[in-house]
Amino acid sequence: MVQWFVPGPVPVTQKTQAACAGEMVSHRSTAFRELYAECTLRLQRVFQTKGIIFSITGSGTLANEAAVANLLPDTKALFLVNGEFGDRFYQAAKVYNPDAQIFTVDDGLGLNVARVKDAIDEKKPDWVCMVHNETATGVTNDVRGIAAYAKKAGAKVLVDAVSSLGGIELDMDGWGIDACTSASQKSLCAPPGLGFVALNEAAMAHIEEQPRIPTYGLNLKTYKKFHLKNETPYTPALPTFYGLREALRELESEGLANRWLEHTAAAQKAREAVIESGFTNFAEAGFESETITAFLPGDARVDVIKKAMAALGIQIAGGQGKWKGKMLRIATIGPGEARNIDACTTALKKACTASDTAQSASAQHILQAGAAANKPEVLAA
DSSP states (O other), X not given: OOEEESSSSOOOOHHHHHHTTOOOOOXXXXXXXXXXXXXHHHHHHHHTOSSEXXXXXXXXXXXXXXXXXXXXXXXXXXXXXXXXXXXXXXXHHHHHOTTOEEEEOOTTOOOOHHHHHHHHHHHOOSEEEEESEETTTTEEOOHHHHHHHHHHTTOEEEEEOTTTBTTBOOOTTTTTOSEEEEETTSTTOOOSOEEXXXXXXXXXXXXXXXXXXXXXXXXXXXXXXXXXXXXXSSOOOHHHHHHHHHHHHHHHHHOHHHHHHHHHHHHHHHHHHHHHTXXXXXXXXXXXXXXXXXXXXXXXXXXHHHHHXXXXXXXXXXXXXXXXXXXXXXXXXXXXXXOOHHHHHHXXXXXXXXXXSTTSHHHHHHHHHHHHHHXXXXXXX
């Protein structure tokens, strides 16, 4: 059986998988209203907010687009970017606010107050926007510190927490985050199909004050009308809602802080394995992600290592954007029962030994021995 260490969709528990087979009911029924209400309440506990949360059928990218389309038109928006997903966030905003501005640091470096304060002071934005956990490079940014600085500067804060929510500490209300997005298929350990937009009172009030929202299907004014009835305005991904409910129940049973610790322990093992294999973790020290570990093995070894690990029943991810074909990433996301980090690190060390010479007898032995048992699908990225 292949074990997946990619950053989403992630493995889910058997109970969550089974829950997706729930009865197909109308999204105007009492049964769905109860399902929606429970998911919303449990999501508030994970976001750590008393604010409103909209569940949108689609990906985290769609949740991000909903956020920027409703919040950023006709505002001064500043995006703090240090990777592929930060740039995608910015590009989505440019569709609705062509004047949105960007501040960048090199990939692999973390964003903190010291690095961004001058940009915030100079641009004097209405909104400071950033990714909490940069999935493309395995970097976690100092959202807490930057949000506090932005608020003192008079700005509101929008955060993409797609690959961090549930796996890395995040406190929306406690940290002063006005709007926060995420998705079901990563650290919440639920199936793909739902994106989330969480808003505090100030952010929701800002949307309601706008005379025109430049989107129909993602108009959060419309979503709020139905949310107040515990409904979605349009047909939802019902199986994902069932799976999400079970995943959130399991998370709450385990304890949010315990889930964070589980991810921390797994990530530490991944980083140690990278170093023991002769490589350097890509993320700047002090900004390492607890859900994604990235490293550069050298262009010639990327495919060899991936194929050798796949032959051993372990699938890891390649790089994205400028790092495609250059980087490897190990995602330590998902419930413990669905993945074995020790199996992954062992496979990495074996694959790296075998990859010293791609045509070596050792490499060929691993590929041939494992292929018959696992019949792996080798991912392109």
